[in-house]
Amino acid sequence: MTAESTRRTRPTLPAGGSHARNWRGLGGGFLLKLALMALVNALGVSVVLSAIAAESWIILAVSVVLLVAADVIYFTRRALPLKYLFPGLVFLLAFQVFTLGYTGYVAFTNYGTGHAGSQQQAVDAALIQAERRLDDSPSYPLAVVQRGDELGFAINDDGRLRVGTAEQPLRDAGALPDSSSAPASVPGWDVVPRALLLGDAELQEQVASLRVPISADANDGSLRTREGSTAAVYRSSLVWDEQAQTITDVDSGVVYTADPSTGNFVAADGSTLPTGWIVTVGFDNFLRAFTDQRYSVPLLQVTGWTFAFAALTVFTSFALGLFLAIVFNDERVRARRVLRTLFLFPYAFPAFMSALLWRGMLNSEFGIVNDLFFFGADINWLGDPWLARLAVIWVNLWLSFPYWFLVCLGALQSLPGETLEAATIDGAGPWRRFRSITLPLLLVSTAPLAIASFAFNFNNFTIIYMLTSGGPYFTGGAAQLGATDLLISAIYKISGVAGGTADYGLASALSIIVFLVIGAISALAFRQTRKLEEIQS
Numbered sequence: 001m002t003a004e005s006t007r008r009t010r011p012t013l014p015a016g017g018s019h020a021r022n023w024r025g026l027g028g029g030f031l032l033k034l035a036l037m038a039l040v041n042a043l044g045v046s047v048v049l050s051a052i053a054a055e056s057w058i059i060l061a062v063s064v065v066l067l068v069a070a071d072v073i074y075f076t077r078r079a080l081p082l083k084y085l086f087p088g089l090v091f092l093l094a095f096q097v098f099t100l101g102y103t104g105y106v107a108f109t110n111y112g113t114g115h116a117g118s119q120q121q122a123v124d125a126a127l128i129q130a131e132r133r134l135d136d137s138p139s140y141p142l143a144v145v146q147r148g149d150e151l152g153f154a155i156n157d158d159g160r161l162r163v164g165t166a167e168q169p170l171r172d173a174g175a176l177p178d179s180s181s182a183p184a185s186v187p188g189w190d191v192v193p194r195a196l197l198l199g200d201a202e203l204q205e206q207v208a209s210l211r212v213p214i215s216a217d218a219n220d221g222s223l224r225t226r227e228g229s230t231a232a233v234y235r236s237s238l239v240w241d242e243q244a245q246t247i248t249d250v251d252s253g254v255v256y257t258a259d260p261s262t263g264n265f266v267a268a269d270g271s272t273l274p275t276g277w278i279v280t281v282g283f284d285n286f287l288r289a290f291t292d293q294r295y296s297v298p299l300l301q302v303t304g305w306t307f308a309f310a311a312l313t314v315f316t317s318f319a320l321g322l323f324l325a326i327v328f329n330d331e332r333v334r335a336r337r338v339l340r341t342l343f344l345f346p347y348a349f350p351a352f353m354s355a356l357l358w359r360g361m362l363n364s365e366f367g368i369v370n371d372l373f374f375f376g377a378d379i380n381w382l383g384d385p386w387l388a389r390l391a392v393i394w395v396n397l398w399l400s401f402p403y404w405f406l407v408c409l410g411a412l413q414s415l416p417g418e419t420l421e422a423a424t425i426d427g428a429g430p431w432r433r434f435r436s437i438t439l440p441l442l443l444v445s446t447a448p449l450a451i452a453s454f455a456f457n458f459n460n461f462t463i464i465y466m467l468t469s470g471g472p473y474f475t476g477g478a479a480q481l482g483a484t485d486l487l488i489s490a491i492y493k494i495s496g497v498a499g500g501t502a503d504y505g506l507a508s509a510l511s512i513i514v515f516l517v518i519g520a521i522s523a524l525a526f527r528q529t530r531k532l533e534e535i536q537s
Contacts, residue, residue: 033074037070037071037074037075040067040070041067041070041071044063044066044067044070045067047059047063048060048063048064048067051063062093066090066093069086070086073086100515103508103511103512104508104512106504106505106508107285107286107505107508107509107511107512108280108281108282108283108285108505109278109279109280109281109505110262110263110276110278110279110281110284110285110505111278111504111505111508112496112501112502112503112504112505112506113496113501113502113503114274114275114276115263115276115277115278115279116278117277117278118277118278119258119263119277121277122263122265122273122275122276122277123240123247125275126236126238126240126247126265126273126274126275127218127236127238127240127247128211128236129274129275130236130237130238130249131221131222131224131234131235131236131237132234132235132236132237133224133232133233133234134221134232134233134234134235137221137232137233137234138232139230139231139232140155140156140157140223140230140231140232141155141156141180141181141182141183141229141230142154142155142182142223142225142228142229142230142231143155143182143183143184143186143191143192144191144192144197144207144225144228145163145186145189145190145191145192146189146190146192147188147189147190150165151165151166151192151206151207151210152164152165152166152168152189152210152212153165153170153210153212153223153225153231154173154182154183154186154189154191155170155182155183155223155231156176156178156179156180156181156182156183158179159175159176159178159179160172160174160175160176161173161174161175161176161183161186163186163189164212164213164214164223165212166210166211166212166213169212169213169214169215169216170212170213170214170215170223173186173187174187182229194228194229197228198228204228207225207228208225208226210224210225211223211224211234214233218240219235219236219239219240220235221233221234221235221236222234222235237249237250237251238250245257245258246258246265247265247273254267254268254269254271255267255268256272256273260279261279261281262276262279262281263276263277263278263279264276281505285505285506285508285509286509286513288506289506289509289510289513294476294477294478295477295478295479295494295506297474297477298474298477298478298481298490299481299487299490299510301474301483302481302485302486302487302490303487305389305483305484305485305486306458306486306487307458309389309392309393309396309457309460309486310454310455310457310458310460311454312393313393313396313397313400313453313457313460314450314453314454314457316393316397316401317396317397317400317401317403317404317453318404318408318446318450318453320397320401320404320405321401321402321403321404321405321406321407321408322404322408322442324343324401324405325404325405325408325409325411325412326408326412326434328340328343328409329409329412329413340405340409343401343402343405344402344405344406345402346398346399346401346402347399347400347402347403347406351399351462351463351466352462352466354395354398354399355395355399355462355463355466355467356466356467358391358395358398358467359382359466359467359468362381362382362391363381363382364378364379364380364381364382364383367381369381382467382468382471382472383471383472384472385472385483385484386483388468388471388472388483388484389483389484391467391468392463392464392467392468392484395463395467396457396460396463399463400453400457403453404446407446407449408442408446411441411442411445411446412438412442414445415437415438415441415442416441419437419441420433420437420438423436423437443529444529447525447528447529448526448529451521451522451525451526451529454521454525455518455521455522458486458487458488458514458518459486459487459488459514459518460486460488461486461488461489461492464484464485464486464488464489465489465492467484468482468484469482470482470483470484470485470489470490470493471483471484472484478494479493479494479500479501479503480493480500481493487510487514488514490510491507491510491511491514492507494506494507494510495507
């Protein structure tokens with residue numbers, strides 16, 4: 001066949017065929033990637049807009065950089081490794097680096113109860129707390145009005161319709177036919193029916209907390225309502241002077257001056273208003289943990305108990321698990337598979353349920369431990385400091401020894417039999433073989449796990465919170481710290497998450513200290529475990 005005939009018989013592609021073939025070559029994978037990246041970009045844009053609205057410029061900058069990086073990485077044919085690494089890096093930044101960085105930031109502030117916002121928010125809160133109804137204020141017939149998600153008040157002021165919101169002071173909206181009844185309709189607004197207001201508890205709370213300024217001057221007061229049908233003018237006994245940075249109590253004449261170093265409004269006699277604002281306090285939180293007697297004394301006892309609890313728990317659970325592993329690794333033990341399974345039950349049971357179960361069994365009044373094992377004696381296991389600590393160690397031993405039983409059993413079965421046989425031939429007895437061969441070889445594989453177990457028990461919040469709640473409590477301390485509190489449960493109480501006074505700054509400072517302590521201990525311990533590897537090599 002000639003070249004000419006070959007050219008004549010070759011099929012001719014239709015117009016645009018190369019483009020169609022290119023689109024078919026893209027396949028469903030490209031379309032799926034396009035859809036996923038569209039979703040990522042939509043989420044990223046929403047985060048950017050939220051950061052702009054909240055004026056969080058650092059979050060805005062990081063979000064823009066990550067969003068641009070994602071588009072560049074996934075829409076280019078280069079940087080193939082980054083296509084797999086980038087999601088993990090983003091999650092690491094969001095859930096580890098950001099959390100640690102924000103904790104560090106809070107540790108250097110006075111963030112907590114009474115210091116939870118900006119200075120302007122503190123001023124608003126102080127003025128609201130000092131609000132009192134004016135003695136000469138009439139009761140205005142009121143209609144609660146709504147426009148979208150915005151609520152407002154419409155009142156009948158001697159035949160004049162006046163409307164306002166929390167952001168917009170009252171303004172005149174025309175005349176009313178009746179000077180004594182609440183407005184039935186308001187131009188541009190929907191009047192909330194009385195039945196709907198009475199039947200919606202959340203709406204009632206919003207209406208009760210709503211304050212509508214009667215003028216642009218906040219010191220003139222604002223409208224408030226108790227029942228949703230009438231409103232009155234309330235005015236704060238405090239007056240804020242933004243230029244002088246003072247709040248004056250018009251009833252007593254006391255002047256409170258803003259102190260930017262502590263974030264409080266302080267009077268000449270040293271008294272302060274209950275509401276302050278967030279400021280940077282440097283290392284004050286770290287110093288307070290060691291110098292403030294309300295915290296330093298109980299925290300010192302808590303720290304000692306934390307180290308003792310973590311060390312004793314690892315030692316006792318490892319020792320018991322190793323002993324049982326040696327026993328049930330012996331082929332002469334009958335039904336050892338069934339017995340091994342039974343020993344795993346505490347490990348399979350949820351820890352918080354086990355702690356609650358033991359809490360009931362150790363109860364001094366009706367617990368079965370006293371009734372069955374101590375002939376009904378009144379032993380206050382959870383009320384005495386030392387007995388409570390002993391109970392915590394015992395319950396945690398019951399929960400954790402199956403883990404070490406499994407680890408040691410697997411490690412024993414992997415030991416080289418030739419080495420043990422050679423030691424036996426050389427005349428080494430069981431104890432000598434265990435001390436010189438078995439234990440050192442076991443430590444090579446179990447020492448890193450023991451370090452991890454120490455770090456876990458150092459922060460074992462569940463067993464403490466569910467079994468003793470940290471009690472019995474110390475007297476004269478702060479945050480209700482107790483004899484069985486670990487540092488992690490003490491931080492939880494100081495943070496005020498469970499109620500009471502919150503001190504996030506001090507809690508964050510203690511969290512950083514715990515992080516540094518665990519990191520230092522782990523680093524030193526891992527360096528020591530390298531020496532054990534020389535035995536195996």
